[in-house]
Every structure is written in structure tokens, then in C-alpha cells.
Amino acid sequence: MNSISLKNIRYKYPLTDHYALDGVSFDFEEGKFYGIIGPNGSGKSTICNLMKGLIPSFYLGDLEGTVEVQGKPVDEWEPEKLCTKVGYIFQNPFTQISGIRDTVFEEIAIGLENLGIDKEQMIQKAEEITKRIGIYDLIEKNPNELSGGQRQRVAFASILAMDTDIYVIDEPTSQLDPDGTESVFKIIRSLKEQKKTVILVEHKIELMAKYADEIIVLKDGKIIKSGPAREVLSDYDLVNKKVAVPQTVLFGHEMERAGKSLGKLPITIDEAEVCVRERMRGEQL
Amino acid sequence: MNSKEKFINSFRNAKLHGNFILDLNPFTKLNCAFAIFLGAALLGHYWTRLAVIIICYVINALSGKENFKRFVKLYSFVAFLFFFFLIGLNTCFRPGETLYWEWGIIGITKEGFFYGLSMALLINEICGSIMSFYMVTPMKDIMYSVERLGAPRAASYIMLASMQSIIDLGKSANTIMESQSARGVETSGNLKTRAKAFVPILFPLFLGAIAGTEEKTVAMETRAFSANRKPTHMYELRKTPALEKVFCVFLDLVVIISVVWRFLP
Structure with a gap:
């Protein structure tokens, strides 16, 4: 079964004539890691809001087409049920903290409280999640006094505690330093290992190349390319369409143009290192 | 342990x-x-x-x-x-x-x-x-008790979040003032100088707070805030001891009797 299906989606925000999404159809399969890339204003965050059901219930506007979560139209899900299916984490670590709890431990339990989970279960879940994510040392701290990276990890923990099947993650590292980015990607990596469906919007294309199974490229509200990460990111045509590709792909193309082909186009730094080593070894031979 | x-x-x-x-x-x-x-x-x-x-x-x-x-x-x-x-x-x-x-x-x-x-x-x-x-x-004790009486969670959220918003606004104002100071804007000195530096930051400060409210709503929505179930509480207060109730009744009676006695002709 597909985790999420977008069927002929056309959507424009209120008071605009421009379609933020225009004829988008895509099936997100269960247990896969999807990366969504594209220039600013291409509709990436709008897709996230659709999948979480925030469009059209929270953000009004004109919506055509249907969004299905596990085979059921998103507007037919009860809010609490949908929250246990689709988890949503977004970019701003400061606004994702509720501001109504004194400790990280209580902050993580808010979603569980809203779902009416038994107290003992809540305690066990929150303890397990904090240990898993590596924020156990922070449990007594005030979430409103944490750094951006720590807050983002608390936001992840709050959603992970709800044990959803699908995670929609919208630019989680855009406001974080390298250490914060690394810790957030560690969490995302663990979700992939647990075979959860992950839909990640991210500008850090090198990290996308490393983790994503499939990549979807959006531009002007349309999907212009999708498929396995290697196939999509190797397409040099994306550069002409002003879509970022990994530096290693550009490097590979430059090498090819200079008549010193690396054999295959590396999409990650590790691959590039291997390609360059092999090529240097070949030249020495 | x-x-x-x-x-x-x-x-x-x-x-x-x-x-x-x-x-x-x-x-x-x-x-x-x-x-x-x-x-x-x-x-x-x-x-x-x-x-x-x-x-x-x-x-x-x-x-x-x-x-x-x-x-x-x-x-x-x-x-x-x-x-x-x-x-x-x-x-x-x-x-x-x-x-x-x-x-x-x-x-x-x-x-x-x-x-x-x-x-x-x-x-x-x-x-x-x-x-x-x-x-x-503590404010959260008040909100917990009010919620237990049947008040909607949204009401207690608004109260608690408003208190935190005041603190957050103060912090944001300080950050902007420090940035302004780093850019060479005079932020200290007499009242007029301070006001001259502070008034222009009010617009971006409140605009930022309003933008943050929308994101905060989305964050709360993702945590099942609009769920139709009766919420549970990680933080709970003890049941009111009988002695406390008796004391309240006693105090109220003393006050009522004193006031009635005072106004009796």
C-alpha cells in the first residue's frame, strides 16, 4: 500500500492567482526515504502541508485533486488518527516548542497527553525516546532555554513519541549549525533504518544524495523529475533548470568535459573519493 | 537511582x-x-x-x-x-x-x-x-486545576503560552537591540536615545511574533491539539486533602458571619 498518494493536485493560496502546485501526482511507497528538492518557491513546503492535512483545513485556498494517506482521503481522517499516521517537523526550531512546559520531558509528552495516553505509558515512551535520540541529559532542562539544535531534537522527539508511520520533514536543518545538522541527520538516519516512510525537504543536497532512496524535483509547482536518487541527481540538465545538484556531480561532469572521465558520476563525497582514487591508480598503471 | x-x-x-x-x-x-x-x-x-x-x-x-x-x-x-x-x-x-x-x-x-x-x-x-x-x-498548577474542572485545553494553552510569549518577546527585543548596537546604533544613554533605538524595532518584533504564532499553531496541530479525546496529564497535582476543604469552608463561614454581623442593625 502507498503511504501517501497525491492525485492531480492543483492548489493556490488565498488571494493569489498563481498555482503553488500545478498538476502534481505522486505515490509515496511505504518504508522508503524520499527527498524533495527544488528552488525556493517551487512548492516543497506546500506539498508537506498537504500531506499533513494542513491544506485545506488550516491554510485555506483552492484545492483540486485528492491526497490519500494509507488509501484514505486526508480530509476523512479524524485529526487525532491522522496525527498517529503522519508526523510533521519543520524548519524553525524555536516555534516548534510549545512554550507551556517547564521541562523537556514534559514537552515530549504533549502529543501523548492530547491523545489521552495513559500516564505510565507516556512516561515510558518519553524516557525511551529521549534515550534513543540522545537527549536524555536534557530531560530536566527548560525547552525554552535550549539551543536551536537541541530544540530541533526535542521537536523530533515529540513527534517520534507519537510513533507515526510517516514522517514529513521540511528543511529541519536550515537554521542549524553543522553540529545541529549532524545530530538531526542521525535521527533521520535512524528513521530510515526503522523502515519508516520519510519525506524530507532539504537544501543540503549532499546529504540528500547520501540518504534518499528516491528524489522528487519540483519547479514552479510541477514535478519535473523523479526517480532513484542516482538517476535524478546525475542529470546535468537540472543545473540548467537552476536546481542544485551535488558538487561531486558537477565535478564528475567537469572531469568528463576535460576528457578525464571518472567512469561513473559520483553523487556523494564518498563515491567521488573512490572514483578519484581508482582513476589515479589507473593513471599510475 | x-x-x-x-x-x-x-x-x-x-x-x-x-x-x-x-x-x-x-x-x-x-x-x-x-x-x-x-x-x-x-x-x-x-x-x-x-x-x-x-x-x-x-x-x-x-x-x-x-x-x-x-x-x-x-x-x-x-x-x-x-x-x-x-x-x-x-x-x-x-x-x-x-x-x-x-x-x-x-x-x-x-x-x-x-x-x-x-x-x-x-x-x-x-x-x-x-x-x-x-x-x-505556579501558573501550570492553576491551569491543571482549571482543566480538571472541565475548561478546554485551548484556554489553558492560551494562558500559559501568553506568559511565555512575554518572556520570548523580551528576549527577541534584547537580541535585536544587541544587533543594532553591534551595527553602531546608539542603544544606551538617556531616555530619548534609548527610545529612538527601541521604537523602530517594535514593528519587526511584533511582526515576527505574529509569524511565529502561525508556526506554533501548526506545531501544536501536529501534536494532536485538536484531538477530540479527553487529554491525560503527565504532571498531576495531589487530590485535595479533606482538611483543606474543611479549612476553606471554615474560613468562608467566619468571613460571612463577620460581614453579616458587621452590617446587622
Whole structure:
């Protein structure tokens, strides 16, 4: 079964004539890691809001087409049920903290409280999640006094505690330093290992190349390319369409143009290192 | 058991602050605050009003050193202002039969002094009671109790989040002011200079806060805030002991009887 299906989606925000999404159809399969890339204003965050059901219930506007979560139209899900299916984490670590709890431990339990989970279960879940994510040392701290990276990890923990099947993650590292980015990607990596469906919007294309199974490229509200990460990111045509590709792909193309082909186009730094080593070894031979 | 385990374990039982006053049920405290200040206000004696002010200091002292320090710092200032202005204005401008000194429109009268004193004591006892209630009752205890009574979670969220928003706005304002200062804008000095630096940041400050509200709503939505289930609580207060209830009823009766007796012909 597909985790999420977008069927002929056309959507424009209120008071605009421009379609933020225009004829988008895509099936997100269960247990896969999807990366969504594209220039600013291409509709990436709008897709996230659709999948979480925030469009059209929270953000009004004109919506055509249907969004299905596990085979059921998103507007037919009860809010609490949908929250246990689709988890949503977004970019701003400061606004994702509720501001109504004194400790990280209580902050993580808010979603569980809203779902009416038994107290003992809540305690066990929150303890397990904090240990898993590596924020156990922070449990007594005030979430409103944490750094951006720590807050983002608390936001992840709050959603992970709800044990959803699908995670929609919208630019989680855009406001974080390298250490914060690394810790957030560690969490995302663990979700992939647990075979959860992950839909990640991210500008850090090198990290996308490393983790994503499939990549979807959006531009002007349309999907212009999708498929396995290697196939999509190797397409040099994306550069002409002003879509970022990994530096290693550009490097590979430059090498090819200079008549010193690396054999295959590396999409990650590790691959590039291997390609360059092999090529240097070949030249020495 | 290490400190983290102890902390987690503390949620398994009702939360206790380890202080007799702080551990009273928020409604007990609210009841006491209202009974005391209403009683003293209606009885109308200087001494009962003064007694309420002293009781406020005592209650805060019993609730802990830190609380007492905060209360003294805040309340003493407010109380002084009310005494100073109410007694001063009434003494100088309120007409009366016993005139001590007169100059132009100013006339110092005995009646004015006592009326001002009575007003100042009344307002200070009301302020003291309300302030004491908030000093010895954490906001989340109040919200928990209100929710248990059946108030919607949104109401308690708005209250608690508003308190935090004030702190956040202060922090944001400081950050912007520091950035401005780093860019060479004069942010310190006399009142005019400070105002000149501060007023222009108000617009981006509030605009940012409004934008943040939308994201915060989305964040809460993702945590099932609009779920139609009865929420549970990780943080729970103990059940109100019978003695506390009896004390409340007793206090209310004493106040009612005193007031009725006072107004009986």
C-alpha cells in the first residue's frame, strides 16, 4: 500500500492567482526515504502541508485533486488518527516548542497527553525516546532555554513519541549549525533504518544524495523529475533548470568535459573519493 | 537511582513542591485569597486591612526564601506607590471639616488623610492577596486545576503560552537591540536615545511574533491539539486533602458571619 498518494493536485493560496502546485501526482511507497528538492518557491513546503492535512483545513485556498494517506482521503481522517499516521517537523526550531512546559520531558509528552495516553505509558515512551535520540541529559532542562539544535531534537522527539508511520520533514536543518545538522541527520538516519516512510525537504543536497532512496524535483509547482536518487541527481540538465545538484556531480561532469572521465558520476563525497582514487591508480598503471 | 531516574519517577506520583503553602490546592489558595480580601474590604476597619497586608508577607515568607524576596521586591514598591499617591492626594485635595493648613487649591484635612489611608489599605490588601496567590501558585498548577474542572485545553494553552510569549518577546527585543548596537546604533544613554533605538524595532518584533504564532499553531496541530479525546496529564497535582476543604469552608463561614454581623442593625 502507498503511504501517501497525491492525485492531480492543483492548489493556490488565498488571494493569489498563481498555482503553488500545478498538476502534481505522486505515490509515496511505504518504508522508503524520499527527498524533495527544488528552488525556493517551487512548492516543497506546500506539498508537506498537504500531506499533513494542513491544506485545506488550516491554510485555506483552492484545492483540486485528492491526497490519500494509507488509501484514505486526508480530509476523512479524524485529526487525532491522522496525527498517529503522519508526523510533521519543520524548519524553525524555536516555534516548534510549545512554550507551556517547564521541562523537556514534559514537552515530549504533549502529543501523548492530547491523545489521552495513559500516564505510565507516556512516561515510558518519553524516557525511551529521549534515550534513543540522545537527549536524555536534557530531560530536566527548560525547552525554552535550549539551543536551536537541541530544540530541533526535542521537536523530533515529540513527534517520534507519537510513533507515526510517516514522517514529513521540511528543511529541519536550515537554521542549524553543522553540529545541529549532524545530530538531526542521525535521527533521520535512524528513521530510515526503522523502515519508516520519510519525506524530507532539504537544501543540503549532499546529504540528500547520501540518504534518499528516491528524489522528487519540483519547479514552479510541477514535478519535473523523479526517480532513484542516482538517476535524478546525475542529470546535468537540472543545473540548467537552476536546481542544485551535488558538487561531486558537477565535478564528475567537469572531469568528463576535460576528457578525464571518472567512469561513473559520483553523487556523494564518498563515491567521488573512490572514483578519484581508482582513476589515479589507473593513471599510475 | 540516579537524579534523572528520580526526576522521571517523580511524574509517577502527584507533584509536590515540598512546601506546605505551595502544595495547597490552587483553588484552596484562591478561596483563601478572595475570602481574606473580600472580608477585610467589607469589614472596613483599618486594622483588618492592615492585618491582611501583614498576612500576605507571612504567607510569602512561609512559602520559601526566594518567593519571599520576589514578593517583597515587587509588592513593597507597589504598596509604597499606592500609599504615597492615595494618602498624599486625598490629604491635600479632599475637603473636610478639620483643616490643618491651606494654600490655594491645596487644603490638608484630617478627613482626607484618613480617607486616603483607608483607600490605600484597601487597594494594597487587594493587590497583596492577588499577588500572593500568583506568587505561591505556579501558573501550570492553576491551569491543571482549571482543566480538571472541565475548561478546554485551548484556554489553558492560551494562558500559559501568553506568559511565555512575554518572556520570548523580551528576549527577541534584547537580541535585536544587541544587533543594532553591534551595527553602531546608539542603544544606551538617556531616555530619548534609548527610545529612538527601541521604537523602530517594535514593528519587526511584533511582526515576527505574529509569524511565529502561525508556526506554533501548526506545531501544536501536529501534536494532536485538536484531538477530540479527553487529554491525560503527565504532571498531576495531589487530590485535595479533606482538611483543606474543611479549612476553606471554615474560613468562608467566619468571613460571612463577620460581614453579616458587621452590617446587622
